[in-house]
Amino acid sequence: MPDNRPIGVFDSGIGGLTVVRELMSLMPNEAIVYFGDTARVPYGPKSPATVSRYSQEAASFLMSRDVKMVVIACNTATAHAAERLAELLPVPVVGVIEPGARAAVKATTSARVGVIGTSGTIGSGAYDLAVRRRLPDARVYAQPCPLFVPIVEEGWFSHGAARLVAQDYLEPLLEMDVDVLILGCTHYPLLRELIAEIMGPDVALVDSAAETAREVSDVLEKYDLRRTDPKPPSHTFAASDAPLRFRDIGRSFVGDVLSVVELVDVEAIGHRPEVFSAP
Amino acid sequence: MPDNRPIGVFDSGIGGLTVVRELMSLMPNEAIVYFGDTARVPYGPKSPATVSRYSQEAASFLMSRDVKMVVIACNTATAHAAERLAELLPVPVVGVIEPGARAAVKATTSARVGVIGTSGTIGSGAYDLAVRRRLPDARVYAQPCPLFVPIVEEGWFSHGAARLVAQDYLEPLLEMDVDVLILGCTHYPLLRELIAEIMGPDVALVDSAAETAREVSDVLEKYDLRRTDPKPPSHTFAASDAPLRFRDIGRSFVGDVLSVVELVDVEAIGHRPEVFSAP
Numbered sequence: 001m002p003d004n005r006p007i008g009v010f011d012s013g014i015g016g017l018t019v020v021r022e023l024m025s026l027m028p029n030e031a032i033v034y035f036g037d038t039a040r041v042p043y044g045p046k047s048p049a050t051v052s053r054y055s056q057e058a059a060s061f062l063m064s065r066d067v068k069m070v071v072i073a074c075n076t077a078t079a080h081a082a083e084r085l086a087e088l089l090p091v092p093v094v095g096v097i098e099p100g101a102r103a104a105v106k107a108t109t110s111a112r113v114g115v116i117g118t119s120g121t122i123g124s125g126a127y128d129l130a131v132r133r134r135l136p137d138a139r140v141y142a143q144p145c146p147l148f149v150p151i152v153e154e155g156w157f158s159h160g161a162a163r164l165v166a167q168d169y170l171e172p173l174l175e176m177d178v179d180v181l182i183l184g185c186t187h188y189p190l191l192r193e194l195i196a197e198i199m200g201p202d203v204a205l206v207d208s209a210a211e212t213a214r215e216v217s218d219v220l221e222k223y224d225l226r227r228t229d230p231k232p233p234s235h236t237f238a239a240s241d242a243p244l245r246f247r248d249i250g251r252s253f254v255g256d257v258l259s260v261v262e263l264v265d266v267e268a269i270g271h272r273p274e275v276f277s278a279p
Numbered sequence: 280m281p282d283n284r285p286i287g288v289f290d291s292g293i294g295g296l297t298v299v300r301e302l303m304s305l306m307p308n309e310a311i312v313y314f315g316d317t318a319r320v321p322y323g324p325k326s327p328a329t330v331s332r333y334s335q336e337a338a339s340f341l342m343s344r345d346v347k348m349v350v351i352a353c354n355t356a357t358a359h360a361a362e363r364l365a366e367l368l369p370v371p372v373v374g375v376i377e378p379g380a381r382a383a384v385k386a387t388t389s390a391r392v393g394v395i396g397t398s399g400t401i402g403s404g405a406y407d408l409a410v411r412r413r414l415p416d417a418r419v420y421a422q423p424c425p426l427f428v429p430i431v432e433e434g435w436f437s438h439g440a441a442r443l444v445a446q447d448y449l450e451p452l453l454e455m456d457v458d459v460l461i462l463g464c465t466h467y468p469l470l471r472e473l474i475a476e477i478m479g480p481d482v483a484l485v486d487s488a489a490e491t492a493r494e495v496s497d498v499l500e501k502y503d504l505r506r507t508d509p510k511p512p513s514h515t516f517a518a519s520d521a522p523l524r525f526r527d528i529g530r531s532f533v534g535d536v537l538s539v540v541e542l543v544d545v546e547a548i549g550h551r552p553e554v555f556s557a558p
Contacts, residue, residue, distance in 0.1 A: 150429040161443035242326045
């Protein structure tokens with residue numbers, strides 16, 4: 001039966017809007033509730049336990065807004081909390097790692113796969129596992145790139161310093177002769193041009209955002225959860241800190257659809273077990 | 280009357296250990312309780328309200344450990360919360376901004392003062408105010424350097440990329456012909472060599488950490504709060520996330536005195552009004 005409730009999406013901050021952009025483009029009739037945890041961004045360098053707790057709080061907020069599914073639009077949160085949330089939540093949960101791994105496996109011919117991400121994502125080994133579950137002979141070369149997020153947040157997409165940093169990080173992957181590189185962080189598509197230039201034309205870049213949107217569409221289809229309301233959907237954006245800054249930067253991702261940003265005290269919401277039980 | 284209780288010090292993360300190092304060197308008989316809010320680091324880009332709340336929670340933790348004064352070893356927290364904490368706490372509060380401003384005023388001959396810091400510190404205008412209160416004719420040129428903290432955390436003190444980033448940030452200050460530059464973030468002393476090289480020999484660099492330690496010493500002296508216990512002091516280090524990583528990186532700041540790091544759930548502590556009242 002169709003389901004007119006919104007899709008819930010969360011991220012440590014603003015990067016998850018790259019996933020929202022793909023969702024809106026692929027499924028323009030779906031309503032979205034987005035939460036960015038800007039009060040505690042970034043998740044990348046933080047411990048699995050802390051990231052898992054923050055993710056449960058974000059999911060609690062989304063569930064309180066009656067969403068029909070939860071999309072974890074953050075690689076670090078997916079690495080540390082996707083399984084737990086899938087167990088806990090009474091709605092489908094989609095992360096960004098499985099879709100990215102699937103696309104990488106489709107694209108590789110040499111089975112030599114590169115992955116870049118935050119220290120948390122790379123340290124978790126989640127991409128390695130997800131790729132080798134599908135392609136047991138694959139060699140996965142993983143490289144943490146902790147400076148990429150701050151560089152993107154500074155807007156230095158083609159600054160000389162960004163190039164030097166990228167060369168330093170990507171050099172080992174070039175030496176390993178990968179033919180696919182997974183951009184394992186929602187911020188990285190904004191550095192795509194620079195990364196493509198350094199990796200060269202023979203390396204396919206996999207952007208998890210687009211793959212994740214396809215996965216979300218498949219899940220809605222499979223469980224017959226599409227929104228069928230003929231009225232145009234309305235979207236909700238919320239952040240745990242600095243909503244005006246979120247709006248101003250966020251517009252470069254999704255445009256004018258981002259007009260009002262709610263401020264949410266996510267620590268006060270906490271992890272509410274009651275919202276995790278089925279309605 | 281002498282006071283054998285410890286000095287409380289907090290920071291958004293690990294950078295405040297530069298202040299601890301100076302405190303230990305200047306006052307080897309004082310005990311220290313340090314709290315680094317690694318679960319919510321960085322404070323630099325976050326809103327004044329959120330940074331003020333986090334600072335009150337950190338101070339609550341320190342007060343629960345019976346400290347005789349609170350040192351805010353973080354420029355952003357000082358900018359957004361020093362006045363409020365000084366009002367609320369029943370013990371003396373010392374931030375890093377006033378000592379840095381005082382040293383800059385002493386050092387300048389041209390009254391053209393440069394300041395670098397996080398977006399939050401620079402946006403607050405706190406250094407501008409503190410310098411011009413002492414030297415009304417001063418011209419203060421302030422430059423946010425958001426990538427310096429991630430570069431320090433990556434350990435790239437003399438990487439080519441660090442140089443390009445520093446040149447980009449510092450160029451405008453060179454053009455303004457400042458003769459003093461305040462390193463307005465506790466991470467920046469680790470980039471001191473690079474910054475000195477770019478600014479040239481005619482620009483004095485002011486490191487708030489050393490100045491703050493002198494201020495702490497003055498306050499202890501003034502109120503007769505020195506520790507006189509002949510036993511060597513024991514120190515406590517606590518962090519809200521990833522204590523092992525904190526210890527490993529922290530040792531490069533303060534050495535082997537950093538051996539055990541407690542994990543503290545600062546959100547559970549919250550802001551406890553009762554610890555703010557005098558004993």
